Amino acid sequence: MTVTRYTAADGLPAGYWNADPADPRASCAWLTANRWPEDGVGFLEVPGAGAACAVRVQDDHSGFSRMNCTDVSAGTGRGVDQPEADIKEARAEGLRQLNVCALGYGPSVFPAGGAEFDADALVTALEGYAGAQGRLLTFLHLDEDSPVLPRLRERGWSVGVTDRYFRIPDVGADEDAYLAGFSAHRRRRLRRELASLEEAGATAEIHQGDLTEEIQREVARLEACSDEKHGIPGDPARLLRVNERLRQAFGPRFCVTLVRDHRGTAVASSTVVLGAREVLPRMVGLGPGSAEIGAYFHVAYHLPMRLARGNGARGVLLSTGTPTAKLHRGAVARPLLSAVPPGAPAHRALLRRTDAAFAT
Template structure:
């Protein structure tokens, strides 16, 4: 059995470059994303298991406050995803998982990073990456701290999933991640996949800005000015307020400034301005070699009147992807209805809890069944 020692780092900067692709298809797999998409209170740290040929992102917590999408109990219960659970079971799980060590990363991105062959920039297979050794080391690390170890928001190809299943872990779907996999060669090609009635609705949607005298803009890299960054932060704060989150333009500006610095020409902003030139909707975006990632939508007063949301959330990201040679747009989680109506597909995100976590396992089974029943 391989003996694995874990080393902890506050940021990815201390980790070996062998875990990262220099030019990833998905921007969430880049060091730029894992460095810039952070804030001091996020609690995310990085563990390196050199002998297992891997590193991972983790978040420890000692209660059930803050960051609900990084709290195992809420996630396996389907909280915020329209899953009904018995209150008694929720109470039992909250006690069982008061102290957690969650393997997860900000932005629903990659959380386990196998070592790569530098010349080929592909994951190492075989003995160089030992998923079982990594899982055992994490189990021992969490047990020594008296924490419940969990893996959150894994896609179906995550290399630790077979090991977790072999070890009897409870594994199930806890969310869905939406993406537009085929953006079309151009707008006409994109529209051509829909039935006639839906195509007419989308054409009206696309014409909404012209009808209102509004305009759309896409800025990249150096063309994203300080003034635009300020406008975006205010719009994102408005969107947070609409979702019951205290709007903090200063915090949002700091994150976007880090993204602009880290990604350079691969950082972009989509804006919609009303007939008076006032910014009413925005989207911050980052690019990989294959994917355009929609990080956040900002919506201010007047955006609903002109249908601005649909432009910054769907049509402008697709326009950016076509212009840069990308083929997919990553939309994130949340309400699937508007995404599916615009051609998105849903990929399951799975979470896993250990065999002894019976209360969490019961919640996870119900959540998995609820997602299985959805279209």
């Protein structure tokens, strides 16, 4: 069966994309603009299966652990205890990989509009494509309702939970409606949190469709500060390029939130993409002085919720990571599942332990 590779999503036929998707992660704009040169992500189309998919290839274990099937199967960064010898065996087993996965942990398989989707044909074609290159084929970060999962299980693949994706499902018609869903104790804490900026003489801004070059530079500076805190070399120029691509791709649906301290200095930011049903904060930037005024909670939660209410969206997509802060602000968790083939016993062993760890 024919498999065609594309460097970017916008090379695929237009029939794969909804012009106004409810979830911005499923849009061509997101999958094209939210990229950087080293991400290794491409797109494969299998017309005979009525589908395309986002894939990441790798030839070693450098790069991004959340798109590496060995690290994902092992629960790396998610607190899963694995024998080092088993991880070493899996690294040798999966040195060369073809991982079906999407940026932002959104959909990775895209049925073509007007075509009948054939999951069996898709998996068969991908197995042949990966096998011809000597690569281990895996599926990473699938939603539990992915139409591919039943077919993988039928074919003897191991499937397990490897992460959780958090979202606030209902931001309420206004702030009071949102707060009404919490206990009295939690409401009091959230009201104090919402008042933190005014008490510190700080201000909040939402920029929608009016992003000046100066605002973009302030955001890139703050995002570079956050990268540095996470051990990633801060590169404002790279971050500025990504955000400018997103602005051009999404137009007025690409937004920025900013918190300024009492001197007017930007100390926290978030970049946010608007979908028809949900909004997607892409990245939070935190600079010096943000912690003292609780700015993080505003740019990460409260301002995106305000954006959702003002644009007719109902929920906020919060991604993966540490659950406590998200759950305390009304988020719910959905499992993300990964799958490895029968011919990868070392990865199957890691995946079983990671799935068990998320079940406890």
